[in-house]
Amino acid sequence: MSLDWNGYLARQNGRLQLESVPLAEVAHAHGTPCYVYSRAALEDAYQGYVSALAGRDTLICYAVKANSNLAILNLFARLGAGFDIVSGGELARVLAAGGDAGKIVFSGVGKTRAEMRAALAAGIYCFNVESASELESLNEVAGSLGLRAPIALRVNPDVDPKTHPYIATGLKSSKFGVAIDEALSLYHRAQAMPHLDIRGVACHIGSQLLDPAPIAEAATKIIDLADALSREGIALAHLDLGGGKGVNYRADEATPNTVDYLAPLLAALSGRRERLLFEPGRSLVGAAGLLLTRIEILKHGSEKNFAVVDAAMNDLARPALYDAWHEIVAVAAPADDVKTATYDVVGPICESGDFLGQGRELAVAEGDLLAVLSAGAYGMAMSSNYNTRPRAAEVMVSGSQMHLIRRRETLDQLFALESVLS
Numbered sequence: 522m523s524l525d526w527n528g529y530l531a532r533q534n535g536r537l538q539l540e541s542v543p544l545a546e547v548a549h550a551h552g553t554p555c556y557v558y559s560r561a562a563l564e565d566a567y568q569g570y571v572s573a574l575a576g577r578d579t580l581i582c583y584a585v586k587a588n589s590n591l592a593i594l595n596l597f598a599r600l601g602a603g604f605d606i607v608s609g610g611e612l613a614r615v616l617a618a619g620g621d622a623g624k625i626v627f628s629g630v631g632k633t634r635a636e637m638r639a640a641l642a643a644g645i646y647c648f649n650v651e652s653a654s655e656l657e658s659l660n661e662v663a664g665s666l667g668l669r670a671p672i673a674l675r676v677n678p679d680v681d682p683k684t685h686p687y688i689a690t691g692l693k694s695s696k697f698g699v700a701i702d703e704a705l706s707l708y709h710r711a712q713a714m715p716h717l718d719i720r721g722v723a724c725h726i727g728s729q730l731l732d733p734a735p736i737a738e739a740a741t742k743i744i745d746l747a748d749a750l751s752r753e754g755i756a757l758a759h760l761d762l763g764g765g766k767g768v769n770y771r772a773d774e775a776t777p778n779t780v781d782y783l784a785p786l787l788a789a790l791s792g793r794r795e796r797l798l799f800e801p802g803r804s805l806v807g808a809a810g811l812l813l814t815r816i817e818i819l820k821h822g823s824e825k826n827f828a829v830v831d832a833a834m835n836d837l838a839r840p841a842l843y844d845a846w847h848e849i850v851a852v853a854a855p856a857d858d859v860k861t862a863t864y865d866v867v868g869p870i871c872e873s874g875d876f877l878g879q880g881r882e883l884a885v886a887e888g889d890l891l892a893v894l895s896a897g898a899y900g901m902a903m904s905s906n907y908n909t910r911p912r913a914a915e916v917m918v919s920g921s922q923m924h925l926i927r928r929r930e931t932l933d934q935l936f937a938l939e940s941v942l943s
């Protein structure tokens with residue numbers, strides 16, 4: 522395997538296994554489609570941040586939206602992680618998974634008053650406020666509870682992260698955050714509000730970033746803002762640099778390790794006294810998971826060959842949504858009589874955008890298992906029931922053990938909340 526899977530995905534006698542669990546055994550025990558995660562890979566990714574940030578006062582807040590399974594949240598909570606949430610639902614998940622409310626930051630452009638109340642009652646670490654209007658309503662809600670809301674302003678440093686436009690979030694044209702040149706006056710307004718407590722400043726410029734330069738550039742803009750605030754008597758306790766580090770999706774792509782990726786940013790921040798926050802999502806879970814699927818039908822057309830599999834865009838939306846590439850490999854070594862051919866790997870959904878990969882060289886037969894790699898982030902989390910398809914099961918392997926961490930949905934569950942007219 523040329524893809525960097527930290528050695529957790531390997532072939533043993535031709536059979537693909539994650540840690541010490543053959544993927545064929547996972548499919549046998551829990552069926553397909555099925556997401557499979559490596560506990561060791563998850564822990565390693567987290568420890569990568571811990572070692573890169575050693576010796577600094579930091580809080581690593583896992584961005585829950587990348588993968589919100591309770592087992593994954595619980596694993597990170599046990600490692601001491603904080604959490605970056607974007608909804609009241611994610612708040613409830615983190616608390617249900619044993620996460621520490623005192624280590625939660627709450628991001629998002631459209632927090633409702635009910636969500637603000639729930640987060641205040643739980644005692645979260647900080648609200649990352651994204652507009653003037655949100656400052657006003659948070660101040661009101663906190664006042665009505667007799668509390669003070671800890672806040673950071675999410676500023677928009679206007680740097681180009683050089684990523685897919687749907688996941689670039691720090692440009693002036695973005696709906697996220699407040700313009701950095703409006704931040705000073707907004708901090709003054711916040712300071713004058715009786716039920717707000719200024720804690721820090723936050724930014725998040727985009728996702729799947731492979732070049733460390735843009736985030737270092739964002740850091741220098743954040744530092745300038747912090748210094749300007751300090752001159753005007755507003756001291757910040759923390760600087761939150763967001764998430765965004767990319768993972769390997771292609772075997773021939775080189776992704777910087779966490780130490781190298783953070784080095785220019787940490788150099789820009791050397792000597793600063795503020796606590797540093799990070800909000801990594803994809804880089805903690807993306808490479809630690811794969812989607813296991815079975816080939817139902819091989820269809821050889823005049824122009825194209827199709828491998829129709831039992832996973833689809835409802836299970837993994839990234840190829841359809843972002844034109845994203847995931848490596849796809851056969852789980853078993855091919856039998857001698859199977860010829861390699863070029864396939865579009867597609868699902869059964871009635872949309873031409875329903876593909877997991879196009880133009881892939883595979884030596885496979887009907888009934889074979891495929892593994893769609895680097896699917897741990899924004900995979901299950903973005904899945905749906907489109908075409909009335911029950912969502913996939915999720916399994917976590919640890920050494921030679923496998924744990925079912927989410928049962929496959931049943932058809933009954935899919936329409937349990939619906940009713941016909943009387």
Ligand SMILES: *Cc1c(COP(=O)(O)O)cnc(C)c1O
Nearest residue numbers: 584628728764765800801802803
């Ligand atoms: C999505 C998001 C993250 C995580 O981004 P990744 O690219 O998955 O690391 C962090 N912070 C905020 C505010 C986000 O919206």
